[in-house]
Amino acid sequence: MLEITNLHAKVEDNEILRGIDLKVNAGEVHAIMGPNGSGKSTLAGVLAGRPIYEVTAGGVTYDGKDLLGLSPEDRAREGLFLAFQYPVEIPGVSNMYFLRSALNTGRRHRGLDELDAMDFLRMVRGKMKLLGMDESLMNRSVNEGFSGGEKKRNEIFQMAVLEPRLAILDETDSGLDIDALKVVAEGVNALRAPQRAIIVVTHYQRLINYIVPDFVHVLYNGRIVKSGDRQLALELEQKGYGWLGIPNGTLSPAAVAGAESVLAR
């Protein structure tokens, strides 16, 4: 489904991805782990088409198409979904309107009829329940005044409604208490399906205790330095990153600069 070959990307003058190779098949769950500044969020952002990143070498094919040649909205319409690490507040646009527009755009793209407000509400009700979302959230502005946990749940709720074929979860566990983490993980697990692939980007082991991956990759300094199965994640939890030759708490200067310039925005 997804094939990443020798992917290099930079933000401004900082090279962050330095040759990523990764193959993801339908039905698989991949976890991408690594210390801060290793390039995890950059990889997620490049796949979703975040404009700040510039791809300098390599390529990505998605269902045989050149993913990098598609606009962010076309990637979404083709079934790619990014759950944001920092979901954006959009005052003045209601959650309901936003999500229905997004859903209908995808449906039009697939040649399906648009859903009106009533059908839409009927369809999303069950999914709100699954993620413990209060129905009143639908009439509020997108993410405005949501708690950290509500924002993350809203991301997974959107994913449940849009039913992507490739979902990328960027640090979805950060800032969640254990109960919220379980709810979010359950939401993701409910979406596991033979035709769907999921990439879980995370710094910690915590989330993948609940969303059990088929493959685990360790990203460091813009490259995948180790791949394995779930055992690798367990080893990381016990030993930390040090045994892979990654100095704990030490980051490549370029990666730090890159991450900071993104966060400063």
Add this chain to the structure above:
Amino acid sequence: MSGATTTLSAGMLDQADVYLAGFEAVEKRWAGAPGWLRELRRGAMARFTELGFPTGKLEEWKFTSVAPIARTRFHPAQPDSRPVRLPAAVPAGAPHVVFLNGRYSQAQSNLGGLPPGVRVGSLAEFLKNGRAEEHLARYAAWREEAFVALNTALAEDGAFIEISRGTVLREPIYMVFCSTPSGEPAMLHPRNLILAGEASQAAIVEVYAGDAGGNYFTNAVTELLAGETAVIEHYKLQQESQEAFHVATLQVRQQRSSNFAAHSVSLGGALVRNNVNAVLDGDGAQCTLNGLYLVGGRQHVDTHTVLDHAKPHCGSREYYKGILDGRSSAVFNGGIVVRKDAQKTDAIQSNKNLLLSEDAVINTKPQLQIWADDVRCTHGATIGQLDSEALFYLRSRGIGHDRARHLLTFAFANDVLGRMKLEELRAHLERQMFACRR
């Protein structure tokens, strides 16, 4: 009137003649008018010739040049009796008083179904047989403002609305000003007078619309008196032709414990100046000024407001937002005056601007004069662009780039529309704004 040639520059001689000739024609038509009215007009014309058109040397006109108005040879607008299509903002069934090229059109107006206690019609009729002396030109500052002086001298008609004490209007009244293009540049000077009696309640909508291609100059003045405890909502929708000049003053006098709101949406016009002035002239009066200017191309829209707190315990809230695209420019100047006796004044002002293009220009300035010591006055202005992170968020969910921009732009304006209580007008504006940039 010999002063005209000495105070207007040589290049404007012909144009000054146009206004003088216009004035003489008005005098002739109104030869039988009461003495006070003829004197008022004469005084105003003399004042206009003394003042001349404002120049950039005046602080209040620093960022708006009216040279394009001053150098155009405008002719009095010609009557047009052909039926026009009323602007879509005006519901067919609602009471409306219509002016075509500045003249009252009985045929197009619909004043049936008004409850007792309210009079709506042509100001000209009222002047001929009414008692306007105690109100007309008593509020708007024709001695100081050239455009108000010009209007006072040349105005012959406009809307007159009188709501008697205790009358509560359930339906809004629409005042509609339509311009149809003619061969040469035309000028119109609508003059409106709205008298809302004690404890009355009403919503009044002023709509200015012109056909595409119309090159004309609307110079409007509306005076509004809100009596004690009256609750009045005033709406103004400016959608003149994209070539038109529009200069307008809304002058409000509020009496004790009255509650007044002025909502303004400015969409049309090449060169637009909106003056909104409210004098809070009775204890406990409340005033809200809520507005939106949406400009593109080479449009220029200037909003000057003055909230004059003359008495204690009054509150004012001012929220203006601007959306600028293309090479457009806008000015916001928010004046708050707190007189010496106006203790416990509570005034909040906010002006936020969204620039959609790198070539758009906004000048925004609060102007506070506070003479009392126990007051709360806050103000803030912002200028920003669309949030690129929000734009990416929408796109990442499949919403196309243009539509995402549009959605965010609309969201920016949403709270201004949200403050409008008149549901039908709000819904119309939402549709219109959403459609024109889809």
